Amino acid sequence: MVYVMLIAGIGMLLFCGDLLVRGAVALAVKLDIPALVIGLTIVAFGTSAPELVVSLRAALSGSPGIAIGNVVGSNIANVFLVLGLPALICATNCDQPFIRRNMFYVLGASLLFISLCFYDPLTFWHGVVLFALMIAFLIESGRRAAKRSDPAAAIGSEAIELIDGVQGLPVQNFGIIGCVVAGLIGLPLGAQMTVTSASTIAENFGVSEATIGLTIVALGTSLPELATTMSAALRKQAGLALGNVLGSNLFNILAIAGLTAMVTPVPVPDIIKQVDIWVMLAAALAITPFILRRGYITRAPGIAFVAIYIAYIFFAFTPRAEELASLYR
Numbered sequence: 001m002v003y004v005m006l007i008a009g010i011g012m013l014l015f016c017g018d019l020l021v022r023g024a025v026a027l028a029v030k031l032d033i034p035a036l037v038i039g040l041t042i043v044a045f046g047t048s049a050p051e052l053v054v055s056l057r058a059a060l061s062g063s064p065g066i067a068i069g070n071v072v073g074s075n076i077a078n079v080f081l082v083l084g085l086p087a088l089i090c091a092t093n094c095d096q097p098f099i100r101r102n103m104f105y106v107l108g109a110s111l112l113f114i115s116l117c118f119y120d121p122l123t124f125w126h127g128v129v130l131f132a133l134m135i136a137f138l139i140e141s142g143r144r145a146a147k148r149s150d151p152a153a154a155i156g157s158e159a160i161e162l163i164d165g166v167q168g169l170p171v172q173n174f175g176i177i178g179c180v181v182a183g184l185i186g187l188p189l190g191a192q193m194t195v196t197s198a199s200t201i202a203e204n205f206g207v208s209e210a211t212i213g214l215t216i217v218a219l220g221t222s223l224p225e226l227a228t229t230m231s232a233a234l235r236k237q238a239g240l241a242l243g244n245v246l247g248s249n250l251f252n253i254l255a256i257a258g259l260t261a262m263v264t265p266v267p268v269p270d271i272i273k274q275v276d277i278w279v280m281l282a283a284a285l286a287i288t289p290f291i292l293r294r295g296y297i298t299r300a301p302g303i304a305f306v307a308i309y310i311a312y313i314f315f316a317f318t319p320r321a322e323e324l325a326s327l328y329r
Contacts, residue, residue, distance in 0.1 A: 009193030016186030023179025069213020086233035087302025127261030134254035
């Protein structure tokens with residue numbers, strides 16, 4: 001039953017998160033808010049709503065392993081799985097607008113986050129620093145895109161399609177309000193179901209909550225990114241995947257971890273400090289050579305990425321991971 005509850009919770013998160021984004025975007029369009037502003041605010045934050053509510057609920061419920069694990073694990077999954085699997089179908093072009101700049105932002109944010117993790121726990125002021133950098137990034141992205149008259153370069157083609165109504169925005173006021181209300185109600189409920197069931201599964205398996213957060217919960221909240229990149233690969237447009245992954249990883253660190261720490265202090269489990277944040281950094285570094293050379297992530301690197309992710313999941317569930325953490329307590 002607990003596994004059904006976990007699947008239902010993650011499903012509710014994804015479904016209600018999508019409803020909230022669609023309703024909020026439709027409302028903004030009705031108010032004649034520019035597409036660039038919508039993309040940089042409503043779409044950007046709304047699509048990260050599932051990760052945010054899970055991390056907030058976990059932190060407030062006394063499950064910091066799930067809160068931090070969700071952020072770190074999602075970033076690991078985004079690189080090794082979300083970029084790895086599409087590369088098996090179609091080579092991913094690493095020569096997108098602003099891609100180098102975003103890569104350095106992700107590396108810088110990763111290093112800052114790692115540094116803050118050793119000032120355990122993450123506190124309000126740590127969160128302020130992280131979230132302020134997120135706002136600065138969005139402002140700078142908006143200015144660059146405005147100069148180029150190219151909103152898609154800053155907010156992504158998927159966001160432009162959503163704002164333009166290609167993917168079916170509600171039109172009537174009743175539908176818009178219904179989507180927003182359903183999203184606002186469903187997201188906390190889905191988060192509660194996900195966190196509660198994840199904690200129970202951790203107890204049943206005899207593993208830490210951090211392990212479940214890093215793997216099952218993180219993978220579940222990364223499913224929209226995976227679905228988007230796989231769809232793009234099938235359309236032979238896998239180059240869109242890299243920008244989406246970098247943007248998602250930056251949001252996970254700066255916005256989600258930042259907002260969560262601003263709401264409540266978040267202790268960082270030892271195993272995450274000793275292993276997983278370094279795997280997260282290695283994941284960011286793994287795609288750096290492809291971006292610097294403006295090359296392609298082809299099938300061979302894709303296979304390597306997926307193999308690394310499978311090995312990481314296997315290691316996370318072995319007793320050796322818990323033993324390693326105990327050495328540093």
